Amino acid sequence: MSKIQKFIKKDIKRHPELKKEYEQVDLNLDVAVSVRQMREDLGMTQKEFARYVGKPQSTIGRIEAGLMNVSIGLLNEIANAAHRQVKLVLV
Template sequence: MSKIDEYACERSMRDSEFAKEAVQDNMNLEVAVQVRDLRNSLGLSQREFAKLVGKPQSTIARIESGSMNASTKLLSEIAQATNQKVKIEFMSI
């Protein structure tokens, strides 16, 4: 475990608000990687991908940076535009 992981774990135990934000940030980063990987697999730039899904390029950039909490509606729109499906899964931690 890295020092940053240790810090996050320690702080999460002491600060429930930090723990909630850390979980949300982690989900945003997982979505960011998935969307970027999808775009790259299609061989598209952010601008081309945004046009395909009918969103501004800035929205795609925010998703891919992990700074945006993408809704299931938005992810569904991306999936439909790219002939994919969204799979949501609950997993034990």
């Protein structure tokens, strides 16, 4: 377990109300990594990728920074425009 994971676990024990916020941040970062990887696989800058998928560059930037709670719908729109699919796995 990493230091940050230990910190988060300890912080949630002290402040259980933060659990949902930490989970949202974790999800946002997973989406950020996936979108950035897709863009890099296509060899595009954020500006080029944004134009390619029909979204503002600021939206792509916020997603990649993990600052945006991306809906499944928006993620699906981006994936479809990039000729990809979203696969949701519940564990």
